[in-house]
Structure formats: structure tokens, C-alpha cells
Amino acid sequence: MNQVEKSTKTARGTVTCDNSTMHLLKANDFVAAAIRKKAAAENFLLLNITSSAGSGKTTLLQETARRLGDKINMKILVGDLETERDADRLRSVGADALQIVTGGICHLEAQMVWQAMEGLNLEGLDLLIVENVGNLVCPASFDLGEDYRVTLIATTEGDDKPKKYPRMFLTSELLLVSKVDLIDYLPFSIDAVVADARDINPNIGVIEISSIKDIGIDEWCNWLLDRVAEKKAAKKEAATG
């Protein structure tokens, strides 16, 4: 898959490398492109959900599956270093979820998603959500072939996170500020976190949510349904136009 052609240059003196062949994450980006192509062919939306550990990704996806389970055909891939616990939690609410155990690797790579996708029936799929390993650093550098990246920050974390982890916020389409039901008990400013994030990414969308108190969940689900509809419409247009 990642076959590199032998250089025709003579390896003497100084050789300046071609950026397209000497990118260190090239193998990942190659597979990510294959995933993107597959998602286009099968006509489903692919989301990559990232955050620190414990910010509420799985709880949000449980609630999402409860609400959208009978409206659209969605599946979830969930990455963790060990255990099947998150996939079990998602299945307990009726979601079609598959666990990716990374065995100590701190992020998901495109190859892992590709392999997991081979175990899924993609026919008629509308939405595939990939829940990344809880980590704001490494997952930022690995393209999984997603249409959009969505990042959560919980009010129980610091509101200074975006500038500490700039690449993640630079590449995210949407910021979900989670656990907002706890805001009165915490020294966390939603305005500050949004200002910090928009210094890096002026176009980032923001939704305030609480999965257990049902705040902002409708707005989030509508955002998802709109993105799914957009992708389907683009495909239809390409087919007829």
C-alpha cells in the first residue's frame, strides 16, 4: 500500500527531498485518503471526536445514539488503550459500536480505522463516528479521513486549554463545551474558552452541552443531522450534475 519508488537521484553529496515522498506521516495520510474515498463512495459522514480523557465523549455518544438511533443509520468506532468498556457502554443503549484497542498507543491512526471499518457493514450507513483516544496532543496530528473533527472541553478542565493544545483547535470544526450544568461550582469561563479557541480558529462553532441534564443535546443532534444531509445532497448533486 505504501510502496515508495526508488529514487532516481544519485545519493551523493546533499540530496534535497521531495516533500510528497518524505513526509513522516505519509503512511497515515495515504490510508486517510483511502478512507475518505470509501466514505464518499458509500455516502456516509465520518466524524472524529476528540478531547482529554474524562470530558464526556462516551456519555454524549450514548445520548446521541438514544436520540438518533431510529432516525439515521449510525455506527460508532471507539478507541482506547485497553478494555472493551466504552463499546459496552454504547451497546447498552442500543448503539452499533466496535472497540478499537490500541494496546498502549495514545491516538488512533488511519490504519486502525481502516481495519475496523472492514468489520462493519457500511451498506446504507449515514454516519460513522470515531471516538478517539482521550488526548488533545497526538490525535491532532493524525488524519483519519474524517469530514469533520469535533472537540470537547469539559467545564471541569481549565478554560485555558485551546492555546495549550493549538493544533487540535485549529483543525476542529466544532467545539463542544461539556458538563455546563456544573458551571456554577467551577472557576471556568465559557467566554474565555471560546475567545481562546477563536484566537486560533476564528470559524470554530461552539455548542454548550450537558449530556446528563439534557442541555444543548438537541442542538448537537441537529448539527449532526444537517451535516449528514449536506453530505448526501452533495453526492446527489455530483451524480445528477
Place this chain on the structure above:
Amino acid sequence: MHEISLVRSVFNTLEAEFTKEELQNLHAIDLKIGLLSNVEPALMQNAFEAVTSAEEKFQKVKLNINLIPIEIYCQTCDKHTIVENYKFACGTCGQPNNNVVKGTELLIHQVHFDN
């Protein structure tokens, strides 16, 4: 982030691109690493030493790391700005801008061979 696997990726890339004989004459590798790549140069050097000594290859090769600042391009002003303190705004018009043109690099830029 995971500097050991990046060092291995450097070696795999070079081994795919050049022959064994050619690589015997390799004496330096220049990497371009953007500030947004989440790679720490000191850890990269440590990882390089660890992998070369553990795998007993490329031991006489020097690793040079060029850090690349974050640069954005504003289409309205046709100007480039170096981003400092992660404030992504055009230095000329002040408008927010995240059109990053440099700073995400993770590349082998040059390799230097004897003779």
C-alpha cells in the same frame, strides 16, 4: 508525541528511498519540524540516539532539526504573518485568519552523503 516511532519512520522512509550501499555513506539527516507538529526536538534527538544504538544502524549519522515557525497567509492583504503566542490574525489588517501555510511540517528535508 511519539518520537520513537517517528525516528523509525525516518529510517523506513530512507531505506525505501535509497539502497543499502548508498545509506552506508549517509552522514547527516535534516528534518523540518513545524511548531504545530507537536514534536519536541530534544525528545526527537534522544529517540534518535536510542533507536540508532538499539538497532545498531545509522550510528555515525547526525540528526539536524530545523524548527519551522507558524506562518499564515492573508489573501486580502496578500501578506504572510508569523504567528506568535498562537494568536492567529493577519499582522497587517488584524483580521482573524487560520490559513496556515507553514508550521505543520514533519519532513525529511535533506540527507547528506559522503563524497
